[in-house]
Amino acid sequence: MSPPSWFTPAVARLRTANPYVVDAALAALVLFAASLQWIFPDEGDDKLSPQGWLLAVATALPLVWRRRAPFTTACAVSVATSSMAWYHAPPPDVVYGGLVVLYTMAAQGKVWQRRFMLLGWILGVVLTMQHKEEPMPFEYAFQLLSVAGAYGFGMLARVQRAYTAAVVDRARRLERERAADTARATAQERARIARDMHDILAHAVSLMVVQAEAGPVVVRSDPARAEAAFDAIAETGRDAMTQLRRILGVLKEEEREGGARRLPQPGVAALPGLIRQVTESTGLRVELRADGEPRPLPPDTEVAAFRIVQEALTNTVKHAYASSATVALDWAEDELTLSVTDDGRGPSGPGGGHGLIGIRERAAACGGSARAGRGPEGGFRVVVRLPAGDRQAALG
Numbered sequence: 286m287s288p289p290s291w292f293t294p295a296v297a298r299l300r301t302a303n304p305y306v307v308d309a310a311l312a313a314l315v316l317f318a319a320s321l322q323w324i325f326p327d328e329g330d331d332k333l334s335p336q337g338w339l340l341a342v343a344t345a346l347p348l349v350w351r352r353r354a355p356f357t358t359a360c361a362v363s364v365a366t367s368s369m370a371w372y373h374a375p376p377p378d379v380v381y382g383g384l385v386v387l388y389t390m391a392a393q394g395k396v397w398q399r400r401f402m403l404l405g406w407i408l409g410v411v412l413t414m415q416h417k418e419e420p421m422p423f424e425y426a427f428q429l430l431s432v433a434g435a436y437g438f439g440m441l442a443r444v445q446r447a448y449t450a451a452v453v454d455r456a457r458r459l460e461r462e463r464a465a466d467t468a469r470a471t472a473q474e475r476a477r478i479a480r481d482m483h484d485i486l487a488h489a490v491s492l493m494v495v496q497a498e499a500g501p502v503v504v505r506s507d508p509a510r511a512e513a514a515f516d517a518i519a520e521t522g523r524d525a526m527t528q529l530r531r532i533l534g535v536l537k538e539e540e541r542e543g544g545a546r547r548l549p550q551p552g553v554a555a556l557p558g559l560i561r562q563v564t565e566s567t568g569l570r571v572e573l574r575a576d577g578e579p580r581p582l583p584p585d586t587e588v589a590a591f592r593i594v595q596e597a598l599t600n601t602v603k604h605a606y607a608s609s610a611t612v613a614l615d616w617a618e619d620e621l622t623l624s625v626t627d628d629g630r631g632p633s634g635p636g637g638g639h640g641l642i643g644i645r646e647r648a649a650a651c652g653g654s655a656r657a658g659r660g661p662e663g664g665f666r667v668v669v670r671l672p673a674g675d676r677q678a679a680l681g
Contacts, residue, residue: 391439552587577616605629
């Protein structure tokens with residue numbers, strides 16, 4: 286059976302109202318209820334004396350502070366109710382103030398306070414009933430069940446409040462975790478896009494600079510070669526624009542579709558085309574070697590392998606002053622070892638610049654590693670190990 290339509294809004298208003306106003310109204314209601322048996326006395330009942338009325342006020346007035354000082358309020362109401370019974374003022378048929386403080390103690394009090402108050406009221410009810418003239422058995426049951434019921438409702442309110450607080454805390458914690466995951470994913474995606482744009486632009490600009498420097502030198506002596514250089518510049522620019530449009534298209538698609546769609550990017554299979562482009566555009570002789578049985582790689586690892594080779598060759602063109610380079614792919618059961626070796630002088634700085642940092646970041650993002658330094662026969666060498674096969678599945 287569902288509650289009436291007015292019940293839920295009324296409870297919500299009570300919870301948000303001033304607690305002192307609510308508790309003052311509750312105290313007045315308790316005093317009125319405690320006075321009913323004397324306002325309308327039954328035949329044979331004791332009449333309300335001034336002393337009894339003052340004690341009845343003492344059982345109701347402390348309820349105004351029941352939330353601020355629950356144990357003190359419970360003690361005050363208990364003493365006033367016991368005094369009414371002791372002086373035969375007389376005590377009310379129902380200990381309204383006692384039921385309220387028992388509920389409050391069960392809902393808000395400490396463990397020892399709750400147990401002390403419950404046992405005290407049970408003992409007080411039993412002793413009071415024993416000193417009453419000709420008590421009926423049902424009166425014992427009524428009073429004891431009233432005390433136990435008020436305490437039980439208080440405990441239910443306590444459990445419900447604790448459960449609600451736990452649910453709210455869990456929701457806030459999940460919201461914080463979701464926000465942290467979103468921020469982390471956004472940062473990772475930004476770093477990925479930044480690496481891709483750096484690799485694309487650095488590679489294209491390096492090739493274009495080489496061709497642009499060579500063009501004026503041969504423009505008079507070898508017009509055909511100069512024309513080929515300018516054609517290479519145009520082709521490199523168009524390729525860079527295509528790849529940049531692809532990245533920007535991915536961003537637009539993610540904005541429209543919530544990031545669910547991602548266009549394909551170059552992988553290991555595109556390395557021959559990359560090497561051919563570098564050779565034709567710069568004159569750097571690049572050889573591709575492969576050992577072992579190729580195996581499929583996850584999409585992120587495929588892209589990382591291509592971009593690492595692209596960045597390593599870009600560094601060779603920009604910094605190494607090399608005449609030749611070798612790209613080697615060594616396929617193992619659970620690992621792809623990728624190396625780029627040139628016969629130049631390598632980067633002049635100790636850290637290798639942003640290019641080598643990007644190579645290490647790409648390798649680490651796939652669960653691999655990267656190192657760079659002098660080659661075994663001079664020149665410069667970049668060696669990257671990327672997980673493949675069973676090892677990649679274990680990492681996933």
